[in-house]
Amino acid sequence: MIASIPSATLLGVEGRPVHVEVHVSNGLPGFTVVGLPDAACRESRDRVRAALISHGLPWPTKRVTVNLAPSGVRKGGPGLDLPIAVGLLIAAGEVPAAGAEGMAFLGELGLDGSLRPVPGVVPMVAAMATGTVVVPPASVPEASVLGRHRVRAAPTLGDVVACLRGDQPWPDAAVLVGAVDPAAPSVGAAAANGPEAEPADRAVVGRAVAGATGAAGAAVADAATAIADPGTAADPAATGVPDLADVRGQPVARVALEVAAAGGHHLLLCGPPGAGKTMLARRLPALLPALEGAEALEATTIHSAAGVPLPPDGLLRRPPFRAPHHGASAVALVGGGSAWMRPGEISLAHGGVLFLDELGEFPASVLDSLRQPLEEGVVRVCRARGSVSLPARFLLVAATNPCPCGGSGTGMPCRCSPAALARYRRRLSGPLLDRFDLRVVVSRPDPSTLVGGPPGEATAPVARRVAQARARARARGFRSNAEIPAPLLDRLAPLAPPAWALLEQGLRRGTLSARGLHRVRRVARTIADLAGHGEVVSEEHVCLALALRGEAGLGEVAA
């Protein structure tokens, strides 16, 4: 007997359809998996056997051949356990073939026959052409994100078999999701610094029950969504997102943060240890508007493919915040790896914020690898076995000390030798530094403002201004002002005469380059949008843009 079960495997952030063909015939008993399986795939034989026996299902004492078609594509991961088991049962005649008609299967099996989630369910389900997909209960929200398939789930292989035989109806997927233990490791590859905004309370969730943003949606909605829909007002304490009100003093850094969020301008914070650079950067994602439509789906797909935990309803709407340590390798940052082209940190930050703390400590080669994705919003990872394109459009925020010892700027003398300073600056100079439209020196706040001062402006009103500024940019046809091409600046960001005079003088003196001019004009456009100013950019906005641009932000420059 032969059976063919549709399933999928993962390459980069894309699913590839796979047909699991199982052939059972007379001969010397044995079990072979062919069709370029990786180690986890080959090992599925032992898991499938144990799962079958655990549920009292017979293990055929015949010759079994499993082919993963198309045979030329490498298959990875344990997600093919379930389709192999189902195919085997159909081929052995234990389950009627008609029961599994029009169904695709995906999931890892435990030795006790339980169904376990696998990474990459969103893209893999997207690759499936059938009307129904059967996934582990914990993967139901991810599988439902697309909304194209009927999603079935069952807690164990025994239940799946019973449903396929028609002995029992398919359980309600939404109820199953509620029963999943949120503490269980949903996937193996969870990154060390996942989104910090994981809601503590994962009650009954799921699109089937709660719709897009219902009771549980409040937990994932951020301040910007709250503006769009007052009914889902988010309590920052409940979402765990740090609030801008915690930042005392530091007026310039706050403005820079707001401008960065509103215009999509990359931001470099330069300041001594303890100046609050990291604190500021962590408050940036909450200022960004919620992800919508295609962008949310892209971000969700990437997170799913990387095995990073997703919000309970499956769709990622909060802009992600990724903060890789400076020990990260180039592959960890841009993605790749020989097996399944895992998306890197910059792709995980797609639609959100990539925060590089201690920028000067990152190896130069790693920083250089960021240049192409910064320009194009996509990173192409090429390996001998093939190449994938991973979306990577993110807001880059970097923090750095003014010098390696961190002394200068604190009132303490700097202990760095001129050579060490020059080395440090060289690493922070050049093409990457050029990409930062905003370079701000951050100082330690005055102790009196820290202890007794009034709290700063909260996230919600700032996010409202950001949302309005972004709406103005969208009305011009761009996601953000940072994307306005230079030839259109004259039309979209016309300058008042005094503003022109100021920039002209900078050009003549050589303090401003032609490229710098465009950047300043884009930032000034954003500042004017935030201020609710009309179409013409005034001198005030240009002055602030110039002041926020700084230069290298790295202390004095030698003669």
Place this chain on the structure above:
Amino acid sequence: MSGPDGARAGGTVGSELPAEAFAAALAALPGVGPAGLARLLSGCDPRTAWEREARRRSPRPGLGEVAAGWSALETAGVSVSVLGRPGYPACLAADHEAPAVLFRRGGPGGLEGRRVAVVGTRRCTAYGRDVAFDLGRELAGNGVTVVSGLALGVDGAAHAGALAAGPTAGPPVAVVGSGLDVVYPRGHARLWEQVAAAGAILSEAPLGARPEPWRFPVRNRVIAALAEVVVVVESPDRGGSRHTVEAAMARDRPVMAVPGPVRSATSDLPNALLADGCHPARDALDVLVALDLAPTGPGPAPPTDPRPPPPPGEVEVLEALGWGRKSFEDLAVATGRSPAALGVALAHLERDGWVSGHGGWWERAVAR
């Protein structure tokens, strides 16, 4: 580029090589520093000294190497003077630590006029840079040779000022720690060429010598020996300038100091020198008086400030800025202004020349 020392050879045959070629070859031997070179060359002519030294070495250097070194010097436009031979700068010959061999790019003119060393730290403030530039420009404008080390910071600013005084001004002289074909610091490559064209660059190090740290204190004694007056612009208490000052004092050369803010660490050395009784150098006129010269050139800065006076609102920003370095944020906190309003004030002040912004930091500028 041949100097009056006549140390130029047409032929490369051993017997026709001048004595300077052998001195240069001795200086280029591995393990021979300035002191060792002086010892080798004392009491005998360079050719004998080289032959004696060559016999002691294995593998034994040959005449071919001397000739090759000499033609390399010629190609690089470098002339060689040997202590005790014609062509050696008179102003150095009497010094008790005079370099035994001196390499030079550029003409000898700078070594014949009046000479003032302008020295200071590499990590100077905008104040030090401005003062050094003005001193260099006005001294050179009065026909005085500005001697310095071509380092970053004060040294470079003094030379840049001397060059800014125009082609008829006193030629600048630089004494460097590396070989004359090794530009250090690399950022001063252009300044290096300009100084070589307008004046001269001197070095004790043979071609190709790296700027090793020990060479700089040794170089500083040459600066002190060359100068009639040493002016310290800005330097922390311990630093390269201290070597220059000590070397100058050992030679009874007058040392002058530019007064600086008492709280500025980069003015520690000049302020300490003033407290010890050195003369202050407020401007080029003070230095010219010390040289017994009457000012003839562009003179000190005019007493009236050419800058338009800032409006009261901007004066407030200037006062908050003081004479130190402040970031935009420090200023916003100190003045209590919104970043936008402060940005406008700073842009206007910078336009009118009252402040200068560098790398996100703001400083008060002096009138130019």
